Amino acid sequence: MNALGPSLAPYIRSSRTLKKWVKPVAVWYTDLMGYRSMGLKYDDLQMEELPEVQRALGRLTPREAYDRAYRMKLASHRSVLHKPLPKEEWLNPAEVDKRYLQPHIAEVIKEDEERAAWDNMTIQRK
Numbered sequence: 001m002n003a004l005g006p007s008l009a010p011y012i013r014s015s016r017t018l019k020k021w022v023k024p025v026a027v028w029y030t031d032l033m034g035y036r037s038m039g040l041k042y043d044d045l046q047m048e049e050l051p052e053v054q055r056a057l058g059r060l061t062p063r064e065a066y067d068r069a070y071r072m073k074l075a076s077h078r079s080v081l082h083k084p085l086p087k088e089e090w091l092n093p094a095e096v097d098k099r100y101l102q103p104h105i106a107e108v109i110k111e112d113e114e115r116a117a118w119d120n121m122t123i124q125r126k
Contacts, residue, residue: 035075035096036090036091036096037084037085037090038074038075038085039071039074039078039089039090039091040072040075041095041097041098042096042097042099043099043100043102044071044072044075046101052105052108052109052112053101056101056104056108057101057104059107059108060100060101064100
């Protein structure tokens with residue numbers, strides 16, 4: 001379960017009929033969002049103000065952190081110019097939708113939950 005609640009994605013993926021109907025809409029919506037045309041990956045859209053995301057960003061490898069900063073600068077520049085990248089420079093969907101930050105965020109949330117469980121532990125004497 002993610003931070004927003006349960007997801008319907010596993011159910012949709014398991015049903016051939018639903019997948020056939022939902023996938024074209026999902027692809028259309030992803031293209032409509034426009035982050036690919038600016039050279040961003042999906043995880044670049046995470047809200048950096050959240051403490052979990054801040055801690056997850058600190059866990060990125062130097063190469064991942066550099067690539068993220070480069071993509072952000074490139075997207076900011078393109079946004080100021082009001083011009084998306086040329087179609088041939090867009091990142092391909094397999095590369096763009098690969099989650100590089102989400103595993104770190106999940107790890108941070110799991111550690112926080114474990115820490116809360118240990119902090120609220122009560123000892124009972126027999």
